[in-house]
Amino acid sequence: MIKKLISVFLVLFCLSAFAYSSGQKATTEPKGPVVLSLFSFKAAPHEEKALIGVINGFMDEYPGIKVEYEVISHQSGYDDVLRTRFAGGTMSDIVMSTPGAFGDLWDSGYLEPLNGEDFLSRYPSTTLDNVTREGNVYAIITETAAAGMWYNSKVLDELNLDYPSSFSQFLDVCKALKNAGYIPFFAGEGGGGGAKFFSVPWAYKNIASSEGFPEFAKKVNSGETQFGEVFREPFKAYLTLISKGYRYDPLNTVNAQLGGEGITTLAGGNAIFMPGGSWYAGKFDAAMGKENLDIKLGPFMFDDKNYVGVVANGYVSIYSGSKKKEAAMKFLEYWSRREVMDAYAGELSSFSPLEGGAVPTHPRLQTIARTYKAGDITVWQYPVPLDIGNPWSFLNPIVQNMVLESKDPTTAVERAIKAINMEAKKNLDLK
């Protein structure tokens, strides 16, 4: 009996202590600054440094608001944590997303519309199209990454070859390089591989110059137009490079990564051209050895002229469940200021997404910056909603298969187009 009484007493004691502590927490909420939380996937050291720069600048200007940030890389499962926190209602006030996840976040009602905010006028409307749904803007864009052709300018200079300004000229340059004993072109299809980098901006350029993205999207979403058809021209061009023997492939590595083996190959002087993005600039800096090479990023050479492939990335939104939306909006306004955005994007070797924003100062990116400034730009993420899913994410195995079957280029291209159409139909069925 005594034991039972002691047990009951102990249980009551624990419960009362718990209730007291909970009550204490509710009544003694610290009356300090507003604390904003920010969740980002920008986890590489230089990215985190750039993010801290924005946060510190903001806190200097708004001493009453404290920003606490958390970064998890995509490789460490950023999207999984994002899903769990949104579903559990524990998301940070400010959240960063990629083009791949943005649509689902919006569709689930997790993002606060930013309409009516003056700072949105600092962005080109074409950039804001990426984050506009049903007439409302749901994020700011914090960087514009560029893609084109990395090339060894020293070899071109030595052979008196100009940077090609169309695909036919590119073939001529490749021929001249091959005749001079060089391997013109590196191609690896691992991850975001060469065929994808090369073909997607070309296909999207064709859409932009014909009926435009919204109209084409309508037709694709309704099943009236087959999405794969736009890839016929760039796929054929890409396989021409392979069939003419211009591809560096002693390793026979269809799984090779541009950002891995590709950089090593170019930095080692073993190939002259390679498709890739502006974010490889730092990797090339690190990879350059004793070889006296000059690796730069130039624009893509498509059928008619040169284009820079761009992607609006690093979408920053306010969580619709946040209790600190006013402070969060101030943070987005601050980040959208020219000097802040230019500094942030520059740190990432990206272009500022603002109207007339700065181009990166990195010496390897100056060739592409000239084309960018001239306005010869094409996108490589479809800029308006597509119900067929994100082509950038489902193209990998399809283009890998195409390159594997490249001994018969015509069949390989047709099979790839058919596979894209089937994937698009499947995704429409699942929508």
Added chain:
Amino acid sequence: MNNITTLSKLTIKRDFLPYFWLIVPALLVYLTFFLYPVMSSFLYSFTNFNGFNLNYDFRGLKNYKVLFGDPVFRQSITHTFVFGILVVVFQNLIALFFAIALNKNFVSKNLLRTLLFMPVMISPVIVGYIWQFIYSTNGLLNYLLSNMFNRSFHVNYLSDGRTALIAVVITHVWIWIGYSATIYLANLQNISSELIENADLEGCSSWNRFRYIIWPLLAPATTVSVSLSVGGSLRVFDIIYVMTGGGPGYATETIATFMVKAMQKNYFGYAASSAVVLLILVLLATFIINRYLRGREIDL
């Protein structure tokens, strides 16, 4: 009659309840971490759940309809079974060979047993990376082949659609041989030495001794090892994901890698339907094989 019922209830309460409370913790873990996820996956497979939004819609059998109309999924079923059959056959044959060899008395047998079992203890991710180097163009395999045949080999076995699946099978078998060999070895050590000696005295050849005495007596180990390898190989994910990611193209796509890729595209409901198909296939395959092997044990 009433008294008997009361008595039996009391007996149940007295005899059963203490044991029941003992299994409650394990039961709770099982219900929470196995049964609940399986049942919820089954329910999600009928929805358009995207991993973000809990307000999903039920869409009947549409996910399954799309799934079986998807050529990549059909391909992944074929790859899963090809992978499973090759792994089960080679893993068990080679393990049996090693188990018999290591059942002899010689000086370094304990060291060799440890070495054989070692791959099981290494993370499949690490093993995958090691074998990527072995299979690479300038890797160990090409080096050995070049020296053996006196001509240069420059094949990247994981980048070639014709060799990638076989290459991953070899790695998977390499990992799990030690595990199966241990099971066979344990069974071999329980076979009476008198039986073997008698067979030797009767002039039984080595092959006949294996065929008519050892192999039938290894039935229990065969059941366990084959069942485990069937389940393990059909569910394979980690080693394939690390080594090829399901590629090149779809050359090594299995149901498990297909499922994870669907999740990465935020098609959680669709991924759940492929998980249900995988579960059913694994259960069916294990059931059929177990039934056959158990029958063999009873015949014994």
